[in-house]
Amino acid sequence: MSTKSILPELVRRFEAEILNDWMREQRAAITLRADLLTDAELARQSAEFFAAFQAGLQGQDLGEITGPAWGTARDLLKEIARLRSRQGFSLSETATFVFSLKQPLFALCQRELEREAVLLVGELWTISVIIDKLGLFTAESALAAREEIIGRQQAELLELSTPVVKLWDKVLALPLIGTLDSNRTQVVMESLLQAIVDTGSSVAIIDITGVPTVDTLVAQHLMKTVSAARLMGADCIISGIRPAIAQSMVHLGVSFTEIVTKATLADALRHAFARTGVSVSRQAAG
Amino acid sequence: MILTREVAELKRPEDVVRVRQVARALALQAGFGLVDQTKIVTAVSELGRNALIHGGGGTATLEVIEEGIRRGLRIVFRDEGPGIADVERALQDGYTTSGGLGIGLGGARRLMNEFEISSSPGKGTTVTIARWK
Ligand SMILES: Nc1ncnc2c1ncn2[C@@H]1O[C@H](COP(=O)(O)OP(=O)(O)OP(=O)(O)O)[C@@H](O)[C@H]1O
Ligand SMILES: [Mg+2]
Secondary structure (H helix, E strand, C coil): CCCCCCHHHHHHHCHHHHHHHHHHHHHHCCCCCCCCCCHHHHHHHHHHHHHHHHHHHCCCCCCCCCCHHHHHHHHHHHHHHHHHHHHCCCHHHHHHHHHCCHHHHHHHHHHHCCCCHHHHHHHHHHHHHHHHHHHHHHHHHHHHHHHHHHHHHHHHHHHHCCCCEEEECCEEEEEEECCCCCHHHHHHHHHHHHHHHHHCCCEEEEEEEECCCCCHHHHHHHHHHHHHHHHCCCEEEEECCCHHHHHHHHHHCCCCCCCEEECCHHHHHHHHHHHHCCCCCCCCCC | CEEEEEEEEECCHHHHHHHHHHHHHHHHHCCCCHHHHHHHHHHHHHHHHHHHHCCCCEEEEEEEEEECCEEEEEEEEEECCCCCCCHHHHHCCCCCCCCCCCCHHHHHHHHCCEEEEEEECCCEEEEEEEEEC
16 A cells, blocks of 8 residues: 555544444444343453554554554454353354444544545555454454364263273173274273273273274274283274175275174174183073 | 266365265265275275375365266375375385375275376375276
8 A cells, every 4th residue: 555544543543432333333233142241341352452453553564464563452352252152152243343343443434534535445445454354363263262162072072971881790892883083082992991901801892883984094993902902911802893894894905813803792792701701591491 | 977076175084084974975876885885985084094194185076977877986086295206115005104004095996996096296196096886
């Protein structure tokens, strides 16, 4: 831009008025969740951000919100996005915080630069660029915050759902269900090893009936677990390899050599009983 | 003739899961039985993960195709990663640069009817596979 923007100057001169109008815009926005945010909190966030916004306007290149002048503003927006995501605001509700500042700034410029069309267009453009960038930054921050929340919840769920079950004295079973190539595999396998130690089990049955695909990664996870269990004195049996999966494994070239595999969990249990010296007999009907 | 086309990104581990699901759905749509579906999905899993892990991310294009009276599924994996200097060697079972089993690439070739790989160091890798009914 050839002419220097008078935006910083305008904003400073009408500071109180803009802040006031902006607050009014926010309160009027249907997206403001009065149930989630008190007016005092909104006023505090707005005032803080508005100060940072003015600091940003002092920078070299106005539209460059990644620069150092906008550092405080970015930090505040991140913080607000994080807070609001935790409180359950939607992305657009969160981004409205910034976008609603556009209207008061536009109105001000239109009024103050009424007679200077060229200047006016330039300033409106600058405002647009800055607010849009800040708004997108807010939405992105909210998205990142939300992903972080989901990630944490997933981790908590993993902790909760340790699917190792003790079937019999010294016999454990791990029914695996769903996709195996995530963090989940690691957690589940570790919980099996821990359970082997805790229960002093000598046989562990890993049932993969509920696993839709066995590829090299899954196979490698399983083999590592079996080796580790062996080091701790427990033998593993893998059960529930369905026919279609068995055929794919053959073509793929992975085989569970030196690992006992059984078609069903029942077969595996029978094998485990034999290994641990348990005999099961049917009572004669009397 | 292309009957259906889906393009999927491979940027994160979850994307491999998604591409597998898309492959399964398209294989079903093309009329493949359970065994063939499983073979296709397994190959897709291998090549999808290779594009993600070794290729630094890429895309998978999945197409249900028809040629005369035969129907099939074709999948193209593209990445712009480091490429493979010695493709023949990479195809050998047991060759790995990442502590894997080193079976994925050769295994995917065995699981499919058609397998084509073109790779140039520094530019990336494209693997095209197809299976016919
Ligand atoms: N898309 C790719 N880009 C770059 N290098 C690749 C790519 N795909 C495969 N490679 C190279 O080829 C090697 C062999 O691949 P392959 O899939 O057979 O084994 P792997 O991925 O190492 O282990 P896994 O058995 O778990 O698949 C890899 O270790 C890697 O060096
Ligand atoms: Mg691989």
